[in-house]
Amino acid sequence: MENKYKPRELEKKWQKIWEDSGIFKVTEDLNRKKYYLLEMFPYPSGKIHMGHVRNYTIGDVVARYKRMNGYNVLHPMGWDSFGMPAENAAIDHKIHPATWTNENIAYMRKQLKEMGFSYDWDRELSTCEPEYYRWEQLFFLWMYEKGLAYKKSSIVNWCRDCKTVLANEQVEAGLCWRCSKEVEEKYLDQWFFRITDYVDELLEYCDKLPGWPERVITMQKNWIGKSFGCEIHFPMAEGNDVIKVFTTRQDTVYGATFMLAAAELPLVMEMAKGKPVEKEVREFVDKVKKQDKLMRTSEYYDKEGIFLDAYCLNPVTKKRMPIFAANFVVAEYGTGCVMAVPTHDQRDFEFAKKYNLPLIVVIQPPNKSLNVHTMTEAYMEEGMLINSGQFNGMENMKALDAIAEYLESMGRGKKTIQYRLRDWGISRQRYWGAPIPIIYCDKCGTMPVPETDLPVVLPRDVELTGEGGSPLGKYKAFAETQCPKCGSAAKRETDTMDTFVESSWYFDRFCSPQCAEKPGLDRKKVGYWMPVDQYIGGIEHAILHLLYSRFYTKMLRDFGVLDFDEPFINLLTQGMVCKETAHCKEHGYLFPEEVKDDKCKHCEAAVTIGKSEKMSKSLKNVVDPDYLIKQYGADTARMFCLFAAPPEKDLEWSDQGVEGSFRFLNRAWRIVMDYRDDVEGVKSAGGGETLEGELKNLRRKTHQTIRKVTRDIEDRFHFNTAISAVMELVNALYLIERPAQEDKVARSVIRETIETVIILLAPIVPHVTAELWKALGYEGSLADVPWPAYDHEVAAEEEITIVIQVNGKVRSRMVVPVDEDGEKIKALALNDEKIVSLISGKKVVREIYVPRKLVNIVVQ
RNA sequence: GCCUGGGUGGCGGAAUUGGUAGACGCAAGGGACUUAAAAUCCCUCGAUACCUAGUAUCGUGCCGGUUCGACUCCGGCCCUAGGCACCA
Numbered sequence: 001m002e003n004k005y006k007p008r009e010l011e012k013k014w015q016k017i018w019e020d021s022g023i024f025k026v027t028e029d030l031n032r033k034k035y036y037l038l039e040m041f042p043y044p045s046g047k048i049h050m051g052h053v054r055n056y057t058i059g060d061v062v063a064r065y066k067r068m069n070g071y072n073v074l075h076p077m078g079w080d081s082f083g084m085p086a087e088n089a090a091i092d093h094k095i096h097p098a099t100w101t102n103e104n105i106a107y108m109r110k111q112l113k114e115m116g117f118s119y120d121w122d123r124e125l126s127t128c129e130p131e132y133y134r135w136e137q138l139f140f141l142w143m144y145e146k147g148l149a150y151k152k153s154s155i156v157n158w159c160r161d162c163k164t165v166l167a168n169e170q171v172e173a174g175l176c177w178r179c180s181k182e183v184e185e186k187y188l189d190q191w192f193f194r195i196t197d198y199v200d201e202l203l204e205y206c207d208k209l210p211g212w213p214e215r216v217i218t219m220q221k222n223w224i225g226k227s228f229g230c231e232i233h234f235p236m237a238e239g240n241d242v243i244k245v246f247t248t249r250q251d252t253v254y255g256a257t258f259m260l261a262a263a264e265l266p267l268v269m270e271m272a273k274g275k276p277v278e279k280e281v282r283e284f285v286d287k288v289k290k291q292d293k294l295m296r297t298s299e300y301y302d303k304e305g306i307f308l309d310a311y312c313l314n315p316v317t318k319k320r321m322p323i324f325a326a327n328f329v330v331a332e333y334g335t336g337c338v339m340a341v342p343t344h345d346q347r348d349f350e351f352a353k354k355y356n357l358p359l360i361v362v363i364q365p366p367n368k369s370l371n372v373h374t375m376t377e378a379y380m381e382e383g384m385l386i387n388s389g390q391f392n393g394m395e396n397m398k399a400l401d402a403i404a405e406y407l408e409s410m411g412r413g414k415k416t417i418q419y420r421l422r423d424w425g426i427s428r429q430r431y432w433g434a435p436i437p438i439i440y441c442d443k444c445g446t447m448p449v450p451e452t453d454l455p456v457v458l459p460r461d462v463e464l465t466g467e468g469g470s471p472l473g474k475y476k477a478f479a480e481t482q483c484p485k486c487g488s489a490a491k492r493e494t495d496t497m498d499t500f501v502e503s504s505w506y507f508d509r510f511c512s513p514q515c516a517e518k519p520g521l522d523r524k525k526v527g528y529w530m531p532v533d534q535y536i537g538g539i540e541h542a543i544l545h546l547l548y549s550r551f552y553t554k555m556l557r558d559f560g561v562l563d564f565d566e567p568f569i570n571l572l573t574q575g576m577v578c579k580e581t582a583h584c585k586e587h588g589y590l591f592p593e594e595v596k597d598d599k600c601k602h603c604e605a606a607v608t609i610g611k612s613e614k615m616s617k618s619l620k621n622v623v624d625p626d627y628l629i630k631q632y633g634a635d636t637a638r639m640f641c642l643f644a645a646p647p648e649k650d651l652e653w654s655d656q657g658v659e660g661s662f663r664f665l666n667r668a669w670r671i672v673m674d675y676r677d678d679v680e681g682v683k684s685a686g687g688g689e690t691l692e693g694e695l696k697n698l699r700r701k702t703h704q705t706i707r708k709v710t711r712d713i714e715d716r717f718h719f720n721t722a723i724s725a726v727m728e729l730v731n732a733l734y735l736i737e738r739p740a741q742e743d744k745v746a747r748s749v750i751r752e753t754i755e756t757v758i759i760l761l762a763p764i765v766p767h768v769t770a771e772l773w774k775a776l777g778y779e780g781s782l783a784d785v786p787w788p789a790y791d792h793e794v795a796a797e798e799e800i801t802i803v804i805q806v807n808g809k810v811r812s813r814m815v816v817p818v819d820e821d822g823e824k825i826k827a828l829a830l831n832d833e834k835i836v837s838l839i840s841g842k843k844v845v846r847e848i849y850v851p852r853k854l855v856n857i858v859v860q
Numbered sequence: 861g862c863c864u865g866g867g868u869g870g871c872g873g874a875a876u877u878g879g880u881a882g883a884c885g886c887a888a889g890g891g892a893c894u895u896a897a898a899a900u901c902c903c904u905c906g907a908u909a910c911c912u913a914g915u916a917u918c919g920u921g922c923c924g925g926u927u928c929g930a931c932u933c934c935g936g937c938c939c940u941a942g943g944c945a946c947c948a
Binding site: 225229246247248328329341345348643645654663711715718727728734805846848850853 | 872902
């Protein structure tokens with residue numbers, strides 16, 4: 001073996017050894033504790049990026065660490081391979097989505113292998129294969145049967161550029177999450193999953209996920225948006241119709257002086273019909289619908305409304321309330337109608353002032369009196385009810401129940417609960433997705449495809465033009481079929497499923513990836529591995545993917561396929577990988593290689609270095625993993641990703657930092673190779689030796705390092721501090737005087753330290769450590785060497801530094817034996833040379849001794 | 861506006877339960893080795909002051925509080941990132 005660290009060569013060598021020996025393949029073993037470690041699988045977009053490298057490195061360290069701790073570790077990888085980019089590539093480059101996808105998969109698989117991740121590649125799955133999505137289609141049929149999948153016409157978010165329907169979650173501030181085009185509205189027949197059937201359980205279990213980050217739980221709770229309130233019925237002034245509203249503020253019902261309806265509601269035009277205002281109302285409604293398109297992007301626009309020339313009655317005051325259509329009322333929330341209480345709701349207040357509507361104060365603040373003529377804003381705080389009939393004098397918060405019950409007793413309302421969460425629209429007018437197994441027959445209606453006819457295979461030779469409409473719809477061989485019941489000509493559903501459906505159960509499939517028996521999940525195997533012990537992925541999936549996966553888990557449980565409630569016990573959301581940007585006035589954002597000496601390579605203009613932002617192709621602040629691997633090797637890339645920041649925080653990329661990591665690996669390599677001959681044939685120190693001086697210190701440091709690294713990984717995944725600790729140990733090793741050849745004891749201590757360094761780094765940098773392990777003469781696989789235990793006694797300090805404070809300020813230090821008596825330490829502190837001069841002439845009021853830490857002398 | 865995080869040297873970050881602020885790394889400076897350079901190894905490295913060795917004062921976004929003692933706990937404010945947002 002040559003004495004130089006050559007990462008490329010040795011990494012290839014070890015990757016081949018791991019692949020050939022198949023050491024990362026796992027099977028169920030009831031005698032061992034299982035550990036399922038999962039990283040969010042990637043969309044095969046072309047190449048892996050640094051975000052993947054970071055995510056998968058974190059996961060790999062934990063997987064390898066758990067393995068060394070004796071766990072039977074499941075660590076799979078696969079591909080979320082349906083989705084729009086493949087279809088866009090097909091249109092742009094005339095390449096079939098399947099070809100494009102599979103080429104990407106092949107390249108990215110190669111890249112992941114080059115990173116040395118310990119995946120069981122036998123379990124690899126790709127969601128665009130019929131072997132995968134056929135089970136998804138089966139689940140769909142079951143859902144259809146149970147009413148959990150249903151079809152309804154609805155306004156959907158439509159992106160003109162992507163020509164597709166977007167889920168609410170895919171709309172970000174009114175823009176398409178992918179292409180940032182403004183989202184429009186469109187009516188379409190859509191398939192929905194009734195996630196709202198599980199809304200209470202999804203919310204309730206948020207508090208039963210202690211292993212999830214608090215902020216993810218908060219985001220999920222907000223997304224579900226449960227609010228307790230009251231439905232109130234307002235009879236029309238004429239006729240027998242009733243307007244129902246939802247409110248959380250039924251305590252203010254006596255102050256409701258007018259009614260607001262969302263302009264889009266059909267109700268609005270019905271009320272205005274045949275009246276002189278009809279034309280005006282129609283114009284207003286049309287205007288609001290147009291406004292709506294721009295709505296979420298612009299600043300809040302003015303609160304506007306139009307009187308519908310209709311009245312309803314306040315059920316408690318019996319007063320006539322004019323009804324308005326308004327632009328700021330949300331049609332999809334509650335009933336789309338709102339009782340307006342201008343005195344206690346700011347929006348209603350502004351509206352009332354604009355249209356000169358009556359105000360009645362019903363909540364009296366504790367320290368002032370409200371006057372409807374002088375109020376400048378709504379009073380939204382708590383107070384005492386007034387002008388509220390029998391409820392006068394009650395605290396408004398306490399009246400909520402009483403008023404709800406009163407309304408109920410009148411038959412004018414009832415307590416209800418509202419959610420923000422809506423059902424999950426899964427229809428996509430796209431080609432590259434899992435077909436929905438439904439057939440439409442003129443005679444028999446909507447017919448599920450019989451289970452025996454599954455899978456409904458996505459046909460290959462479909463023409464993709466990029467023109468609107470569904471590509472499958474135009475492909476007759478697919479779209480035209482026979483009714484499974486009556487045999488007459490029928491049409492297939494040509495929409496495909498949202499790709500979030502595939503990612504909602506892939507973690508189950510990894511447990512039995514080849515299972516060809518219905519339902520595609522081997523109960524025994526899934527029962528052994530699931531739930532996932534540790535899930536790792538980006539925060540951007542905090543709502544969508546995680547909520548859908550939780551829903552799917554509960555639903556499959558109720559189908560009898562699974563027997564657990566939640567899929568992911570522990571969740572780690574890693575931060576983004578960021579880097580500063582470089583910008584040239586002339587040429588826009590620049591790649592790092594386009595900048596030389598702070599100048600643009602194209603035009604010599606000075607380059608503006610922008611703040612650090614998430615690496616992205618558009619900002620050109622990316623680092624190519626291929627380049628890193630080629631230049632430094634996978635171990636350096638892994639090491640830097642872990643060392644630069646704790647996993648949950650954003651990682652600030654630094655080329656010099658990468659150099660530093662590379663230097664450390666070289667440094668570790670050199671010291672091991674340097675001592676290689678010295679420690680050959682020597683046994684690692686194992687206690688029993690009598691040591692003193694620097695050898696004793698080294699051995700103590702070694703065991704302290706084991707303790708620190710174990711705790712940092714075990715308790716909190718803080719690999720950065722774990723690496724720091726190993727660096728310190730290596731530094732200590734460098735400072736040791738080289739022992740004489742005949743000093744066997746010294747050599748055994750050094751061997752122990754060297755072995756410790758290698759083992760502790762093994763999960764982090766598996767290639768270089770495997771090579772060094774072999775250099776020490778070991779033949780077995782380092783990945784299966786047991787994680788070391790530290791010796792309490794060896795790790796214990798003999799002497800400790802006690803800080804001496806006067807009035808809380810550090811004034812001196814002293815070194816005492818670790819078990820020194822507290823009284824004696826106090827006495828020593830008072831006699832300390834510096835302390836004596838500081839406290840002379842002053843009165844010692846108090847002495848505080850914190851064992852093993854400090855003495856604080858309080859003087860006056 | 862509301863809800864979460866976060867704010868510590870020139871930089872990334874340590875400080876695990878209220879007890880030595882700045883571990884480790886990067887950058888910078890110095891030294892050793894070398895014909896020389898690179899690489900490597902060793903040392904210094906928060907600010908200010910001083911007759912610069914040592915010692916003092918200040919210092920964890922800002923203001924106040926609790927405490928013998930606060931990066932850590934409490935109250936108020938500022939900045940910043942993310943999420944939600946006319947949800948009645």
